[in-house]
Amino acid sequence: MDVAIEEPHVLAVDDSLIDRKLVEKLFKNSSCKVTTAENGQRALEYLGLVDEKKTSANDNVRKVSMIITDYCMPGMTGYELLKKIKESSVMKDVPVVIMSSENIPTRINKCLEEGAEMFMLKPLKHSDVKKLRRELLCNAPVKAS
Template identity: 75%
Template sequence: MEMGYDDDDHHHGHEELHVLAVDDNLIDRKLVEKLLKISSCKVTTAENAIRALEYLGLGDHNQHIDTLTNNNLKVNLIITDYCMPGMTGFELLKKVKESSNLKEVPVVIMSSENIPTRINKCLASGAQMFMQKPLKLSDVEKLKCHLMNCRS
């Protein structure tokens, strides 16, 4: 007797978290992606905040495709580096929080620098959490647990 294909999808009892990971550093981006995948999250990566905004449908040159596929692209969490060229993670956070469609999506900021004023500024502007880089698996598990509690 063969099992149905649906079993894998409902295996965890929760829908899979879809995380958008944004970091200009390839090594950091790959690390975050790996940790999230170990924690059974679906991951999309972007190498900068501008690409992330385009993916989220907030780019300056919005293609019509974005609206058509928006349901497949639903992101449950954005995790972004703070220091990036062009647009910082803080600016990305502000754009997400200004968007009526996306303001409910939690944004987590990562930074290798532990600067209290920066951390407070991000949290005051709506960041869900501020995490020290390099991220560890325990950070990702804690974050995932926090998100599941918020969503249930």
Template identity: 70%
Template structure:
């Protein structure tokens, strides 16, 4: 039996986030969502959680894949990618996929050069997830 893929989906748009979550669940992935880059970092144990925050570092679960929107207020998907891929990060091996509604080649190249596994156009489709799962499972073996 193959290991269930645990995906962290990050998007500031609720509808986009729900869409990604639904497609991933149809593809039998475990999904955790975050509404912005800072929440994603907290979840991953890389942020500065507030002392009163219920997200303690002990609750950090292993994710196998991060899917993040590129354009978000506060912290872009690109900034999140850079933090996850830092040398000091214990998550730098986790594949990061960037989603964007804009097809801007310089942006795509910048993300891929900074360690993104893939760059995909919104909206995410079921066929994209199947392709992704293949990529991630190959990436891990």
């Protein structure tokens, strides 16, 4: 039986270039494919969610295993991005992780209630990525034959 093991594909969204590079490096070191976006709008464009009438862009949808986004971003917060992803019929099952440098319980609960899988404090550490890999990226459905 030929089973190609594909690297999990993580979409990292953060308005800070330094944070984006850090997240990208941590996930790449954990053998993940990483695509970065500097804001929520770019992330939605990448995911093909800007205009749901166009289905050609939805090729990316099936390739993303997880989305990790900063909470505080200009234009569209990570919470707003999370809501848009969870409203999408195609993307709603993709795990979304919110990260923030601020530990605000009401904000954390709001994100979790809206469907975020996890809330992590920045800066992300190698142990955080290992946890995400173990809990979110290894749980991809495996078909037994």
